[in-house]
Amino acid sequence: MDIKKIRELIDLMEEKDLVNLEYGHDDNYVNLTRNVAVQTIAAPAAVAAAPVAAASAPAAAKPSGKVETSPMVGVFYSAPSPNDPPFVKVGQKVQAGDQLGIIEAMKIMNPLEATQSGIIEEILVNNADVVQFGQPVIRYKA
Structure with missing residues (x-):
């Protein structure tokens, strides 16, 4: 598999917001995985809501x-x-x-x-x- 095809697959992953992509044809096979930790940072609304939810929960429920x-x-x-x-x-x-x-x-x-x-x-x-x-x-x- 040539580097051009791999770059096309990476572009497809980014375009479709995929975390994992497997592609195989004949004797060629590639499994691409994006770093998920970077994606979780992009959700500030969820992070901001977490302290509010924790504050309203009873103290006994806190792990x-x-x-x-x-x-x-x-x-x-x-x-x-x-x-x-x-x-x-x-x-x-x-x-x-x-x-x-x-x-x-x-x-x-x-x-x-x-x-x-x-x-x-x-x-x-x-x-x-x-x-x-x-x-x-x-x-x-x-």
Whole structure:
């Protein structure tokens, strides 16, 4: 595939505001992914509305624990396979380095490991959800 075709695909991604684009023909294949973090900055109205919503919520509803975030864009899996139990459950104690889940990116299964020890307070995504870079996945008790 020549660079001209790749530039056309990049232009198409920008024009249609696509995050991911896969293109293949014969023996040529390309998978393009844009940095999603840059796109989230472009929504100042949502950012400005967040403090107002938080201020009106009751104090008990505010989550206070630290979170594990996704290190990449991909699909989150809570278990090694559909018939296996999940890696972690709410209320479970984990140590730094324990596996919390799997994030599949470009057909590669990447382990999501705990960066800290603690007790799981909340699992913030469902099995097979698409997660973005930096998105909170697991919340620990404070």
